[in-house]
Amino acid sequence: xxxxxxxxxxxxxxxxxxxxxxxxxxxxxxxxxxxxxxxxxxxxxxxxxxxxxxxxxxxxxxxxxxxxxxxxxxxxxxxxxxxxxxxxxxxxxxxxxxxxxxxxxxxxxxxxxxxxxxxxxxxxxxxxxxxxxxxxxxxxxxxxxxxxxxxxxxxxxxxxxxxxxxxxxxxxxxxxxxxxxxxxxxxxxxxxxxxxxxxxxxxxxxxxxxxxxxxxxxxxxxxxxxxxxxxxxxxxxxxxxxxxxxxxxxxxxxxxxxxxxxxxxxxxxxxxxxxxxxxxxxxxxxxxxxxxxxxxxxxxxxxxxxxxxxxxxxxxxxxxxxxxxxxxxxxxxxxxxxxxxxxxxxxxxxxxxxxxxxxxxxxxxxxxxxxxxxx
Amino acid sequence: xxxxxxxxxxxxxxxxxxxxxxxxxxxxxxxxxxxxxxxxxxxxxxxxxxxxxxxxxxxxxxxxxxxxxxxxxxxxxxxxxxxxxxxxxxxxxxxxxxxxxxxxxxxxxxxxxxxxxxxxxxxxxxxxxxxxxxxxxxxxxxxxxxxxxxxxxxxxxxxxxxxxxxxxxxxxxxxxxxxxxxxxxxxxxxxxxxxxxxxxxxxx
Numbered sequence: 001x002x003x004x005x006x007x008x009x010x011x012x013x014x015x016x017x018x019x020x021x022x023x024x025x026x027x028x029x030x031x032x033x034x035x036x037x038x039x040x041x042x043x044x045x046x047x048x049x050x051x052x053x054x055x056x057x058x059x060x061x062x063x064x065x066x067x068x069x070x071x072x073x074x075x076x077x078x079x080x081x082x083x084x085x086x087x088x089x090x091x092x093x094x095x096x097x098x099x100x101x102x103x104x105x106x107x108x109x110x111x112x113x114x115x116x117x118x119x120x121x122x123x124x125x126x127x128x129x130x131x132x133x134x135x136x137x138x139x140x141x142x143x144x145x146x147x148x149x150x151x152x153x154x155x156x157x158x159x160x161x162x163x164x165x166x167x168x169x170x171x172x173x174x175x176x177x178x179x180x181x182x183x184x185x186x187x188x189x190x191x192x193x194x195x196x197x198x199x200x201x202x203x204x205x206x207x208x209x210x211x212x213x214x215x216x217x218x219x220x221x222x223x224x225x226x227x228x229x230x231x232x233x234x235x236x237x238x239x240x241x242x243x244x245x246x247x248x249x250x251x252x253x254x255x256x257x258x259x260x261x262x263x264x265x266x267x268x269x270x271x272x273x274x275x276x277x278x279x280x281x282x283x284x285x286x287x288x289x290x291x292x293x294x295x296x297x298x299x300x301x302x303x304x305x306x307x308x309x310x311x312x313x314x315x316x317x318x319x320x321x322x323x324x325x326x327x328x329x330x331x332x333x334x335x336x337x338x339x340x341x342x343x344x345x346x347x348x349x350x351x352x353x354x355x356x357x358x359x360x361x362x363x364x365x366x367x368x369x370x371x372x373x374x375x
Numbered sequence: 376x377x378x379x380x381x382x383x384x385x386x387x388x389x390x391x392x393x394x395x396x397x398x399x400x401x402x403x404x405x406x407x408x409x410x411x412x413x414x415x416x417x418x419x420x421x422x423x424x425x426x427x428x429x430x431x432x433x434x435x436x437x438x439x440x441x442x443x444x445x446x447x448x449x450x451x452x453x454x455x456x457x458x459x460x461x462x463x464x465x466x467x468x469x470x471x472x473x474x475x476x477x478x479x480x481x482x483x484x485x486x487x488x489x490x491x492x493x494x495x496x497x498x499x500x501x502x503x504x505x506x507x508x509x510x511x512x513x514x515x516x517x518x519x520x521x522x523x524x525x526x527x528x529x530x531x532x533x534x535x536x537x538x539x540x541x542x543x544x545x546x547x548x549x550x551x552x553x554x555x556x557x558x559x560x561x562x563x564x565x566x567x568x569x570x571x572x573x574x575x576x577x578x579x
Contacts, residue, residue, distance in 0.1 A: 336462070
């Protein structure tokens with residue numbers, strides 16, 4: 001086998017869907033676009049497609065780089081490529097920017113056909129279920145009747161799970177990584193803090209900030225800082241920053257004293273510079289609402305009875321935002337339905353963000369799993 | 376000889392053959408300490424049994440996934456409390472009982488989660504082991520291949536000890552098979568067998 005490589009330079013594509021989409025909330029999106037990328041080739045049998053679902057701030061840009069921006073590496077480039085665990089010589093891999101996103105798919109920054117102005121806060125609530133329906137329509141356009149696998153981490157893992165419930169005959173394998181079948185109260189609480197940071201920014205203007213020529217940078221920055229703390233582990237933060245001081249001594253001022261402050265401010269500023277606040281609000285609500293057991297009186301095994309796929313569930317020992325206990329709960333519910341499921345609890349120090357890293361054990365499990373999928 | 380027996384004899388592992396014979400096609404099986412999943416793979420091939428393995432070792436998790444065996448990376452010492460009563464037809468623990476600290480609890484849990492349990496263990500009463508002790512040394516053999524200072528085993532017991540425990544805890548021995556390094560032993564098992572295998576149930 002040759003050295004694992006990159007999928008190289010990639011170009012996003014756009015699909016238009018002129019027919020209306022009735023959303024879970026009851027609202028109707030009259031028409032929409034989805035931006036997506038593909039890597040590898042769809043085989044003649046059309047049975048080697050793998051859908052990669054993105055998390056809160058992710059996008060369709062899963063692997064490779066853009067021609068004009070050499071540093072624009074896809075967010076799961078360590079996983080996807082020729083010779084990598086999700087091998088593009090075998091699989092046809094698809095990344096889609098979800099509805100309500102800010103990377104080109106129809107979202108709050110798009111024009112509302114009813115007003116001619118950006119949707120802003122009037123963009124309807126979108127749920128994990130809505131995203132999966134929209135992704136299925138894209139699969140229809142691409143001529144993919146059944147995915148070899150659907151995989152995602154965090155909020156992306158929720159989409160992979162929903163795929164197995166909404167379209168049990170359209171997904172053979174599902175990879176649900178660092179995810180949960182529903183958020184805990186604590187997890188929703190973090191999302192609410194993030195939302196309040198944005199909603200209370202004077203530049204938010206009720207979500208119609210585009211018209212005022214401003215963006216709620218301070219709110220979005222705070223939201224990201226809170227989120228970032230929860231994505232790392234206490235240990236990884238201690239190892240990376242500890243109590244390291246910027247100036248080597250206590251300055252008794254409000255500027256950066258500790259290196260962790262500098263890091264959080266940097267991450268917050270970077271994020272607020274490109275991400276859309278309305279998209280962030282919508283995506284956190286999608287996380288909160290997801291709960292397939294809700295319509296089954298909280299009975300998760302009953303909710304999963306429709307599923308037919310073979311599952312891989314993986315969690316990380318230091319992930320406290322989506323703890324291993326939540327993954328084990330899902331594992332048990334799948335097992336009670338007699339479904340094939342493997343569960344890996346990866347000992348990785350990096351917290352929730354571990355799912356984006358190339359931890360050797362994590363990638364060995366994924367490689368073995370993808371190798372076992374016949375196409 | 377039935378076709379079944381010819382098929383199961385092909386595994387090359389006498390203990391796998393016995394376990395396969397004790398199971399019916401389509402059963403639900405949980406294999407505790409499943410290693411690389413080779414028993415479950417064998418049961419799938421000869422008995423059409425789809426089971427789940429429980430394992431902690433990272434390399435074995437990868438090996439099970441490679442073998443197409445469903446494996447759950449959970450710690451057995453934490454018990455099986457998240458499993459339901461009678462969730463499985465058989466809960467298997469192959470050559471691992473002696474390595475579990477909470478012997479009674481795991482046996483109870485196996486017979487709660489499973490309708491029946493299948494266990495196998497090295498017999499400390501095996502004559503070569505007795506001979507080693509008489510000579511003043513801890514036994515090292517094919518079934519107990521470790522030195523006293525590096526053994527993962529934490530419980531050392533004989534066939535007689537195990538059956539006394541079963542009696543005391545109301546565990547019924549449905550079947551027993553005993554072997555001396557792969558050869559069946561039919562008499563004086565506690566003296567002549569290096570490994571014992573049991574199919575266990577609860578007193579009705």
